[in-house]
Amino acid sequence: MKRIIILTFSLFLTACSNFDSGTAQLSKEVRDSQVIQNTVYVDNLAIAAQPTKEDLNNVKKEGYEIVVNLRNPNEFKDYNEAKYVSELNLRYYNVPFFNNKKEINMRSLKMVSKLIKDNPNKKIYIHCSSGNRVSAWYLTHLHLEEGLSLDQATKIARRTGLTKPALEKRILKSISKN
16 A cells, blocks of 8 residues: 555656646747848737738738737728738638727627637738737737736747737737736
8 A cells, every 4th residue: 555655646746746837838939031121920920910912811821720809990091901901812810819999809809719610721811000909919818818928928928919008908808818
């Protein structure tokens, strides 16, 4: 009996010593694009600033199938992005990050995460104007959907383009309410 207890305890200690408290998730590879301007890649996602038509052509050439725009519809008037993306035979979703009161729309962010979850084998291009909102969404996604700690998720989001401290503070506050 004593041997069984010692063996069980030894196995427990071995398991604990090999436990990785999240550093594996912190090693998510964040790569800059050599083809699409103002874009970084993480897994099957491209996190980006507002694309030009040329960028969207490259998105198509790179094998992306879905474009998600986190901007409000009235925010961008240079060209009809939804129409252009459709002409490229890509799926297009406009899911505004902010509601009409300029508050973070957590329901929209959860919808984007569901879209990602429902399309695990598809390359997805997600953008806003500068990439900050996309990185803030990604922080939310990493914490709420992938189970990373807020600290881990924040570090990765910063690497993907979360550069505005005020937005970081707002997204962390919104997450804490959920």
